[in-house]
Amino acid sequence: MTEQITEKQEYNITVYTENQIGLLNRIAIIFTRRKINIDSLNTSPSEVDSIHRFNIVITETEEVVRKVCRQIEKQVEVLKVYYHTNADVIWQEMALYKVSTDVIAEKVSVERLLRENGARAVVIRKDYTIFETTGHREETDALVAILQPYGLIEFVRSARIAIIKDSDGFNRKLREFERLEPGEDVMENEYLGQGQKVFSM
Amino acid sequence: METTQEITIDTPKKETVEVSGSVALLEALIAEGVETIFGYPGGAIMPIYDALYDYKEKLEHILVRHEQGGIHAGQGYARTSGKVGVVFATSGPGATNLITGLADAQIDSTPLVCITGQVFAHLLGTDAFQETDVINITTPVTKWNYQVTDAREIPEAIAKAFYIAKSGRPGPVLIDITKNAQIQKFDFEGYVKCKHIRSYKPKPVVRHQYIEQAAELINQAKKPFILFGQGVLLGSAEQEFKAFVEKSGIPAAWTVLGAGAIPTDHPLNVGMLGMHGNYGPNVLTNECDVLIAIGMRFDDRVTGRLDKYAKQAQVVHLDIDPAEIDKNVKSTVPVWGDCKETLPLLTALVDEKQHTEWLAKFNEYTRQEVEAVIEKELNPTTEEMTMGEVIKQLNDLTLGEAVIVTDVGQHQMVACRYAKFNKTRSNVTSGGLGTMGFALPAAIGAKFGTPDREVVAIIGDGGFQMTCQELGTIMQSGINVKIIILNNRFLGMVRQWQELFNEKRYSFVDIQSPNFVTLASAYGIPGKTINNRTDLPGALKEMLANKGSFLLEVMVTKENNVFPMVPQGCSVSEIRLK
Numbered sequence: 001m002t003e004q005i006t007e008k009q010e011y012n013i014t015v016y017t018e019n020q021i022g023l024l025n026r027i028a029i030i031f032t033r034r035k036i037n038i039d040s041l042n043t044s045p046s047e048v049d050s051i052h053r054f055n056i057v058i059t060e061t062e063e064v065v066r067k068v069c070r071q072i073e074k075q076v077e078v079l080k081v082y083y084h085t086n087a088d089v090i091w092q093e094m095a096l097y098k099v100s101t102d103v104i105a106e107k108v109s110v111e112r113l114l115r116e117n118g119a120r121a122v123v124i125r126k127d128y129t130i131f132e133t134t135g136h137r138e139e140t141d142a143l144v145a146i147l148q149p150y151g152l153i154e155f156v157r158s159a160r161i162a163i164i165k166d167s168d169g170f171n172r173k174l175r176e177f178e179r180l181e182p183g184e185d186v187m188e189n190e191y192l193g194q195g196q197k198v199f200s201m
Numbered sequence: 202m203e204t205t206q207e208i209t210i211d212t213p214k215k216e217t218v219e220v221s222g223s224v225a226l227l228e229a230l231i232a233e234g235v236e237t238i239f240g241y242p243g244g245a246i247m248p249i250y251d252a253l254y255d256y257k258e259k260l261e262h263i264l265v266r267h268e269q270g271g272i273h274a275g276q277g278y279a280r281t282s283g284k285v286g287v288v289f290a291t292s293g294p295g296a297t298n299l300i301t302g303l304a305d306a307q308i309d310s311t312p313l314v315c316i317t318g319q320v321f322a323h324l325l326g327t328d329a330f331q332e333t334d335v336i337n338i339t340t341p342v343t344k345w346n347y348q349v350t351d352a353r354e355i356p357e358a359i360a361k362a363f364y365i366a367k368s369g370r371p372g373p374v375l376i377d378i379t380k381n382a383q384i385q386k387f388d389f390e391g392y393v394k395c396k397h398i399r400s401y402k403p404k405p406v407v408r409h410q411y412i413e414q415a416a417e418l419i420n421q422a423k424k425p426f427i428l429f430g431q432g433v434l435l436g437s438a439e440q441e442f443k444a445f446v447e448k449s450g451i452p453a454a455w456t457v458l459g460a461g462a463i464p465t466d467h468p469l470n471v472g473m474l475g476m477h478g479n480y481g482p483n484v485l486t487n488e489c490d491v492l493i494a495i496g497m498r499f500d501d502r503v504t505g506r507l508d509k510y511a512k513q514a515q516v517v518h519l520d521i522d523p524a525e526i527d528k529n530v531k532s533t534v535p536v537w538g539d540c541k542e543t544l545p546l547l548t549a550l551v552d553e554k555q556h557t558e559w560l561a562k563f564n565e566y567t568r569q570e571v572e573a574v575i576e577k578e579l580n581p582t583t584e585e586m587t588m589g590e591v592i593k594q595l596n597d598l599t600l601g602e603a604v605i606v607t608d609v610g611q612h613q614m615v616a617c618r619y620a621k622f623n624k625t626r627s628n629v630t631s632g633g634l635g636t637m638g639f640a641l642p643a644a645i646g647a648k649f650g651t652p653d654r655e656v657v658a659i660i661g662d663g664g665f666q667m668t669c670q671e672l673g674t675i676m677q678s679g680i681n682v683k684i685i686i687l688n689n690r691f692l693g694m695v696r697q698w699q700e701l702f703n704e705k706r707y708s709f710v711d712i713q714s715p716n717f718v719t720l721a722s723a724y725g726i727p728g729k730t731i732n733n734r735t736d737l738p739g740a741l742k743e744m745l746a747n748k749g750s751f752l753l754e755v756m757v758t759k760e761n762n763v764f765p766m767v768p769q770g771c772s773v774s775e776i777r778l779k
Contacts, residue, residue, distance in 0.1 A: 018400050022336055022346070070524035076345045076365055079400045151707050177399045 010039070011065045012084045012091065012162045015054035016046060016170055018077040027054065027078070028073050036060060040093075044157035048170050051079065053162050079177055084164055091162035095140035096122070097131045097147055098154040104129055110150050118145045128153060217388040222352030222378065223252035225389050226316065227260060229359035234390040235287050237261045237278060237649050239271040243291025245331055246318025248383035250289075263589050263649065263678050266670040268295050269425040270642035272302025273668070276311045277646030280629045281604055281654070283437065283667060284645065285366050293331030296338070296377070301636055303342040305371050309458060310435060312371035314362045322350040322379040335377045344372030352385035360395035369403025370522040371435055404521065405536040407546065415517045415534045416550030418491050422515075422558045425451045425484075426489035428474060428503075431458035431632075432496015432520060432540055439463070439625045441544040442495065448548055450555040452563050454482035460631040461622035465601060471563040475503040476767045477614040480574075481566030483767060486511050487774040488562075495515045496540050499529040500633065509772035519543055573778040574764045579619065585758040586734055588615040588687045594741055595657065595685070596621040603655040604629060604647050608640035608664035611693035614763045616659045626651070638667030644682045645674055647701030655683065655745070662688040662714045672724040675750050683744050684728075686717055686754045689761065697762045721752040728752035 017023055024043065026156050031038055039057040046053035058065065074079040101124065104110050117139070119131040133143055140157055147155075220228070226249060231240070238260055242250040253262060268290040275286030290299055296317040306313050320329040336348050345365045349358050354485040355378070362374040419425055425550070427449075433442045443463050446453050452471040455462065463470050472479030474486075483505075486492070492514040504510045507529060518525075518532035519540050536543050544725040552642045578589030592615060595603075601621030606629040607613040613630055622628055629647050631639040644658035665686050675682055692710040699707050718728035727747060731740045737755070744751040 021348075022340065025337060026340050033341065067524070067528055070528075074522065075523045076398065076401045174399075 004059055006063070008059050008061050010057060010059050010086050011062070012086065012089045012160070013054070013056040013058065013065070013069060013072075014082045014084070014162070015056065015072055016048075016079040016081075017052045017054065018079070019045070019050055019052050020077045023075070023077050026075055027056075027072055030068055031056075031058065034064070034068065036064070036068070040160040041087070042161050043125065046170060048174050051170060051174065053170075055159065057160050070100060080173065082164060082167075084162075088166065089162040090162055091136070091160050092134050093137060093140060093160050094132065094134045094158040095143070096156050097133075097143065097152060098128050099147055100151055100153065101126060101129045103150050107150065110147075113144075113146050119143060136158070206354050211467070217390050218387045219386050221248065221252065221514075222349075222355050222382045222385050222387070223249045225352060225355045226359060226378070226383075227252055227256050227393050228389070229356055230287060231256075231259055232394070233359070233363045234284070235260065236542050237263060238287045238289055239263045239265055239274040239278070239646060240289030241265055241268050241271055241291070241295060242289075243293075243295045243318065243331070245292035245320055245380050246289060246295070246316075246378075246383070248380060249318065249378070255410070261649075262289075263645070263674065265642065265645075266673045267386050267668070268298035269301055269638070269670040270645075270668055270674060272299045272306070272313070272315065273636075273642035274646030274649070274671075274674070275313050275315075276302060276306050276309075276639075277606060277629055277643030277648075278650040279306075279311050279313060279646075280643070280650070281626050281647045281656075282650030283423040283626065284650070285312045285314055285363055286561075288313060289317075290315065291318045291331065292320055292335070293333045296333055296335040300338065300342060301634075303339055303375065305631050305634040305636045305639065306373035307342045307344065309631065310371050310431060311373065312366040313373040314359070314366050315373065315375045317375060317377045318383070319348065319377045319379045321381045323381070325350075325379070334623065335375070336636045339375050342373070343375050346377070347374040348379070349382050350379045352382045352387045356381065356392050357395070360393060360669070361398065363643040364398070365401065369401075369537075375452075387547035400533075402646045403538050403568040405523070405537050409546070411536050412543065412546045412550065413534050413536055415493075416547055418515055418517060418534060419449060419451075419493065419547075420550075422491035424485075424490040425449070425493060426485060426487045426514075427451050427453035427493045427495060427558070428456070428486075429453055429462055429495045430456040430497025433459060433462040434496075434625055436496065436539050436541040437492060438496075438519070438539075438544055441541055441548070443467075445544050445548040445551070448553050449551045450553070450560075451493065454479070454554065455631060456500070456503055456632070457617050457628070459497060460617060460620075460628040461625050464623045465621045466607045467624075469560070471560075472567070473618055474503070475500075477618065477763050477765065478503075479567065479618070480570040480765050480778065481563040483773040483776040484566060487513065487563060487772065489514050491515050493519070493546070494530070494532075495519045496521075498522075498525045499757055502531075504529060505650070505767045505771055505773045505775075509774070519547075536649070570765065572779065577596055578615070583758065586737065586755060587761055588612055588689075588757050589619050590734070591685065591687060591737065591741075591755050591757070592616055592659070594737055598741055598745055599655060599657070601627075603627070603657050604651060605631065606640050606644040606647050606656060606658040608658075608660040609635045609637045609694075610661045610664060611697065611763050612659055612661045612687040613691070614694075615687075618763075637661075637664040640664060641668050641684065642671045642674070644684070645671060645678070645680060648680050656681075657683045657685060659685045659687065661693060662686055662690065662717075663692045663712050665717070666714065669720065672726060674726040675726060680750065681748070682750045683747075684721075684750065684752045686752065687757050688714065688717075688754055689757050689759050690714070691759060693761075694763070700760070700762065701766075701768070717752060726750045726752055728754065730754040730756065732756045
């Protein structure tokens with residue numbers, strides 16, 4: 001038996017689902033039932049027509065994450081669930097910052113700071129300007145801290161989206177799902193093959 | 202499986218008939234082989250009931266007295282017949298009254314399709330009369346649910362409902378149909394059963410590697426031990442299971458819901474697991490070297506303290522639900538699959554053996570348990586009657602052929618421990634949820650599910666009063682259900698815990714009862730109360746000989762405790778005989 005990682009850490013859960021009303025609730029209650037806070041949740045259409053992809057971030061032990069993932073995958077309209085540590089994915093969050101245009105015009109340093117942090121102007125109006133950055137939590141947080149002294153008016157950050165480093169996407173897999181008698185591919189068993197690397201039932 | 206349709210220009214268009222959503226629903230039920238519906242009408246489901254008026258010959262509708270009774274009846278029906286139980290209820294309170302039964306069916310994997318009426322689609326979300334957000338309320342307690350707002354969705358929704366309810370690990374499904382969809386007319390092209398949902402994989406492909414690994418472990422084992430649960434029944438794998446047990450010669454113990462998968466008297470059936478299970482199976486769980494769990498989910502009432510549960514053993518876990526594997530007990534070899542498929546594969550690879558010495562250990566513990574507990578319970582010398590002797594005498598008369606339906610509490614544990622089951626699908630009880638009030642309505646459904654078998658409901662004085670309105674359903678449907686109330690004038694199981702763990706501080710467990718026999722007679726059901734042991738055999742015979750239903754109230758010792766017992770927080774090997 002392999003050693004269990006008992007420490008809590010961030011896990012990125014990727015869920016491929018049908019586009020069904022009520023499914024978000026069905027998935028969310030699997031976390032709330034165990035009193036697990038969802039740190040971040042993104043859901044949007046995937047690269048495959050009619051299939052949605054959820055990106056869920058929670059901080060938990062691997063054992064709990066695995067059990068939760070199995071309970072999610074058990075739901076009728078869920079096709080597949082994977083979980084990964086931050087090291088196994090490339091992830092980004094987008095942030096928008098609203099600052100007074102006057103301040104930027106007056107203070108050259110602000111413009112420099114924005115450029116240093118990779119921010120890009122999305123809207124420039126007389127009264128305010130909106131900047132956008134994309135990055136990890138620390139990066140978007142850092143810019144908030146930088147802009148606060150200059151009168152940051154408003155800030156918003158998106159949920160995390162993550163691409164799995166070791167994934168072939170879902171197009172091929174979906175064709176398997178559509179067969180009446182699915183092959184072993186769909187019925188992967190985590191105990192086989194790369195079970196330790198990628199969670200998959 | 203796949204049907205191919207040939208469409209040519211000469212072929213006339215497929216015949217369609219214009220029907221209402223309600224008629225399409227009833228046609229769908231008939232196509233799914235439904236014969237019996239348990240239900241209760243109301244405003245939002247009236248169009249379906251109006252359609253049902255014309256289907257009286259084809260669909261039998263049992264009018265219950267409360268929707269909770271309806272769903273428990275549906276569960277009883279499903280448990281004895283192996284078919285899907287069908288329940289109708291109206292919106293709002295009708296639907297919310299189903300929740301307990303849905304939760305019960307969900308945790309005990311009982312296949313149900315519940316149809317609820319809902320307010321008109323244009324009123325959804327407006328706090329309309331009898332509007333409740335049924336889909337969201339039932340999401341945690343259903344395997345699947347769906348709201349229909351357009352009649353054209355009905356055939357497909359019902360087809361999916363039945364497919365999902367009964368395939369894989371079974372469970373309850375709820376379809377909420379708005380009133381406009383029930384009324385709406387559409388071109389019905391006939392009903393097509395669902396055979397595949399791309400996102401749903403009820404059965405895995407069996408991996409032979411694991412079968413081989415499991416067989417190797419089992420063949421090397423010196424002290425192997427089988428635990429079996431309801432999965433054997435749900436998979437209709439009783440024969441396959443028996444063949445496996447008999448060839449491998451391994452002692453086998455059952456969970457409450459697994460009772461009856463092999464007959465009680467089978468030489469390798471060593472008894473019941475869990476908190477009030479038998480002595481040997483509990484103690485020896487912590488001595489076996491290979492634990493083979495088949496269609497069971499290591500409930501905490503079975504395992505006791507998990508970190509002291511079978512730590513010495515290698516675990517082979519056969520289950521159809523991958524979420525159960527490694528959920529509570531880590532498996533060495535997970536055999537994920539339908540046990541009807543996996544058991545024969547395993548049987549083929551295991552050595553034919555007899556574990557005589559190991560089996561003798563179980564028998565030695567049985568001897569100790571008989572001496573310390575069972576003898577006193579079944580053949581008491583005390584003045585007052587025990588629950589156990591009632592079950593024993595019932596066994597003598599029914600010879601293990603009856604369906605025993607139990608409620609929840611002391612009588613349930615006593616009945617499960619001592620009732621004889623010769624046949625599968627004979628023990629109907631609320632296992633996972635522990636729903637008091639389950640037995641009376643479930644017994645009604647159990648009888649409809651297996652009309653040729655004797656159905657005996659064994660109920661406590663507390664639980665009976667939770668759903669005793671269903672005596673009205675018995676009266677009106679005229680069915681034959683035998684009811685035994687084991688009356689100890691206490692909420693006995695809670696009282697037992699208060700005695701053992703709360704210094705006899707009997708906090709609100711002293712329950713008064715009406716005159717049950719008079720109550721039954723108000724519903725036209727004959728009955729009898731007995732206080733003396735000498736009257737017991739005669740009264741049981743009278744009850745069984747009665748043509749219709751009969752209520753027998755047996756006054757038993759007030760403060761008797763169910764033993765053995767694994768106290769909460771203790772290991773199975775710390776099981777107490779007194």
